[in-house]
Amino acid sequence: MKKKNEILSNIYSILIPIIIALFVGGIIIAAIGENPFLTYQIMIQKSLFSVKGILKTLHFASPLILTGLAIAITFKANIFNMGVEGAAVLGGFFAGVVGFSIKGINPVLHIMLCLLTGMIVGMVFTLIPAVLKAYFKVNEMVVTLMLNYVVVEVVKYLAQGVFKDPASGYVATYAINDSAMFNKILNSDLTMFFFLALIVFAILYVIFKKSKLGFEITAIGKNPEFSEATGMKVAKKIIFIMLISGAVSGLAGAGYLMSEKYRFTLDFSGSPGLGWDGMLIALLGNHNPIGVLIAAVFYAALKTGSEYIGLFTNVPKDIVGVIQGILILCLSVRFVKQNSGLFDKLTGIFKPGSRKTKSNEC
Numbered sequence: 001m002k003k004k005n006e007i008l009s010n011i012y013s014i015l016i017p018i019i020i021a022l023f024v025g026g027i028i029i030a031a032i033g034e035n036p037f038l039t040y041q042i043m044i045q046k047s048l049f050s051v052k053g054i055l056k057t058l059h060f061a062s063p064l065i066l067t068g069l070a071i072a073i074t075f076k077a078n079i080f081n082m083g084v085e086g087a088a089v090l091g092g093f094f095a096g097v098v099g100f101s102i103k104g105i106n107p108v109l110h111i112m113l114c115l116l117t118g119m120i121v122g123m124v125f126t127l128i129p130a131v132l133k134a135y136f137k138v139n140e141m142v143v144t145l146m147l148n149y150v151v152v153e154v155v156k157y158l159a160q161g162v163f164k165d166p167a168s169g170y171v172a173t174y175a176i177n178d179s180a181m182f183n184k185i186l187n188s189d190l191t192m193f194f195f196l197a198l199i200v201f202a203i204l205y206v207i208f209k210k211s212k213l214g215f216e217i218t219a220i221g222k223n224p225e226f227s228e229a230t231g232m233k234v235a236k237k238i239i240f241i242m243l244i245s246g247a248v249s250g251l252a253g254a255g256y257l258m259s260e261k262y263r264f265t266l267d268f269s270g271s272p273g274l275g276w277d278g279m280l281i282a283l284l285g286n287h288n289p290i291g292v293l294i295a296a297v298f299y300a301a302l303k304t305g306s307e308y309i310g311l312f313t314n315v316p317k318d319i320v321g322v323i324q325g326i327l328i329l330c331l332s333v334r335f336v337k338q339n340s341g342l343f344d345k346l347t348g349i350f351k352p353g354s355r356k357t358k359s360n361e362c
Helices: 002-031 036-048 051-075 084-101 107-136 140-160 192-210 212-222 224-229 234-261 274-284 289-312 319-338 342-348
Strands: none
Touching: 002 036, 002 274, 002 289, 002 319, 036 051, 036 289, 051 084, 051 192, 051 234, 051 274, 051 289, 084 107, 084 140, 084 234, 084 274, 107 140, 107 234, 192 212, 192 234, 192 289, 212 224, 212 234, 224 234, 234 274, 274 289, 274 319, 289 319
């Protein structure tokens, strides 16, 4: 009964923000003189119920599944990792470097090297805030947010300098070799990267729901002091959790470059970015692996559908941005309500002596 209620709660937490966002979007569509039902029908049909559309949707969902999972696994441990964007960008950049630097190698091996590079770079990036969080109690939100800006400037410098493709008309690195690219399936946008994302999803689902580590992650998130008192090495677990998040983030960036971009550009991650989209997806999925998977496909379907509504209606595709904005607003309200101590966590870093254990507060 308890499990059934939990499942229903997760379903409601996903559906309610979506319904509100679509309702508000429908009002706006009606206000400009278009039929919201027809608009949504076109979006759904073209993104989910046509072969070309569903394959494109799954392709768009591939990196979002990974960035959503990367954030969800840290949120479960009450760790607010805002560095997924930076790890994804670094992973994509250095996977691209390996992709164009190595020639005459077996394609399978080349792809594995690129993906492994992305994962390692993501882990190294995340190791810095992980150690500061675990051993020095430094606020991980501030560190990861600031490191994102460092990453942007570093890759910008490298892309404009030693790795710049002089034949390109804009700032970009060399294109990766064919041996490092994920091949298209059935002449569509979909590649093996989507199935790789599903494998990672399956592994993390087992970790979340079936393993001792999953239990420890939840325990640390609810009460780290009690977890430490029971003999759990909380500091090491925090580092391990963040390293997993960094590896998955780096993998997302690497796979995205190898299946979509094929070279690194200054707008590689798009707007707002793979990591920030992943945060929205993790919130929409209520930090549940299955919820994240569903949310990523829904989010990707919006993107696919937006490419078609302008062809069949007079509704601008920017309406999808409005729907996403309403989603963010709804999810932010829910997130703050569920994490009432978040504001204190943010402001507490500026107040000397404000750090208290839960046992002292009781």
